[in-house]
Amino acid sequence: MNDTPPLQIAIVGAASCTGDEELTAEEVGRQIAQAGAVLICGGRGGVMEAACRGATGAGGIAVGILPGGMEEANPFCTVTIPTGLGIARNAVVVSAAGAVIAVGGAYGTLSEIAMALKLGCPVFGIQTWKIPGVVACMDAGEAVARAVSTAGRDTGNVPKSGESQ
């Protein structure tokens, strides 16, 4: 039984990414697991796959929340949630996180950053969209440390049911 709900941190980024972004994402996943938190992501390739590989390689839990079916999942997810919701699954990814770390990314990532900020969920960015409210970080270490610190201090960042949007 949990005295407190599990700390959950999301990584968002593109399914197609650079080698540098992949290295960063894998390190983010590893450090989230080492901090005892659950990794939440979109479950697909690129940044998501690298983060899952890092998290599960370090003995952690990686959750992939997919837009379509199970066949979209990368092979490093501990749990897959094939939602069938299409792009609306982006809302579920950020709703499930106490903090979000954005690595690079394109329009899908931007939508996740925007919805996280709308929900009052803190967003830490590494070489990503420059949007007011996103806390720019130098590297994986800084982003995870700040995300864990913030999400752990305040588990109230997830959407409350019935909150007006």
Place this chain on the structure above:
Amino acid sequence: MNDTPPLQIAIVGAASCTGDEELTAEEVGRQIAQAGAVLICGGRGGVMEAACRGATGAGGIAVGILPGGMEEANPFCTVTIPTGLGIARNAVVVSAAGAVIAVGGAYGTLSEIAMALKLGCPVFGIQTWKIPGVVACMDAGEAVARAVSTAGRDTGNVPKSGESQ
């Protein structure tokens, strides 16, 4: 019976807006109706209410796709879709449109712009987020003319079922 599906254009913007944004939104709604298109929006106050007032005042149809229940609707919606989906309803708003017009707006609007661009739906902006891919317009007249022209030419901008995201 429709030979072609009805032309549907969404307006996105904040529930709290300036007087200027309200005037612009009302004009956008009016011109969408005069073009024979259906107005799609989030169904709440501010930019959404002004656009609905403009559309229905000109004899058009205004559809409000709400995050929660019917009580959130502004009084100028012809049709309300109280989805109960929370912020995920933002995905539905843009999925339903052949083109999106953004007026001002905060994080919710940014998420709608990002998801529209992700889905390949053209976005026309009036004094809104400066995101690559958004076509900046001077006023309501320019935005509606370009939206109608684009959406009418290519009704294939809406998401195809099963399209990978």
Place this chain on the structure above:
Amino acid sequence: MNDTPPLQIAIVGAASCTGDEELTAEEVGRQIAQAGAVLICGGRGGVMEAACRGATGAGGIAVGILPGGMEEANPFCTVTIPTGLGIARNAVVVSAAGAVIAVGGAYGTLSEIAMALKLGCPVFGIQTWKIPGVVACMDAGEAVARAVSTAGRDTGNVPKSGESQ
């Protein structure tokens, strides 16, 4: 401006149906329109298409809330909402209605009946699943009369935002 929100009644039933179900659905659509209500449905073929044909043929508004993209719509929808949500769109169909009329149907229809009843929305059935809570009706006339009467008396049947489920 609406003094009261528009009365919206959903029809649910299968995309593949019998000729008798089609006649019934068309009559349901026609009478919903004649009652001044908006027809809500899943926007596809069979029962949905027949109801849309009936509603728009009588000068009413027919809204099709689709699981995928616009190409799934039947040609008699006044407004189409291609949600991209997959089967989760069934929840949106019933959330948007003050009352639901079920005609025949298979598992999808059963899920809509169940979610409507869960949300406290009255369900009137014609030759459909025998589930406690569904009010069995003889024909289209009885179902629409009872649905209009119930939904018109109590517009509070739609889900309130934040209501626990």
Place this chain on the structure above:
Amino acid sequence: MNDTPPLQIAIVGAASCTGDEELTAEEVGRQIAQAGAVLICGGRGGVMEAACRGATGAGGIAVGILPGGMEEANPFCTVTIPTGLGIARNAVVVSAAGAVIAVGGAYGTLSEIAMALKLGCPVFGIQTWKIPGVVACMDAGEAVARAVSTAGRDTGNVPKSGESQ
């Protein structure tokens, strides 16, 4: 890295349940964990809480897919997905499962049974709705054995992206 995607089995049932249903649900959760599968559920009280307690007590992973926010979660979830989707989250619960076990239940459970069957996902029932297609089982042991056998043999039961509904 997984050679095969993780086996995921959902339990569906009511947040308010009898003592017998609770005992059954806890045994279902325990046996799912002992079979090396991930437990998927709606994350709330009653049947869901008992199943999570059984699964995590046996060292397994319990995933709670919530309609609203994190505060709705029972204290035995390993991972919580506070979707904010309202009743549409029922679709996500069954989409995430290779097989569904229903214990008792009311309208919400019925909607999950119906959507699972619609998606081609096998449903095993213990003292639940008698719907054609639901395989009636005597107890937790029979239901889990059959669910594991079926879901393990055929991981293709989850919805494919783009599948027509």
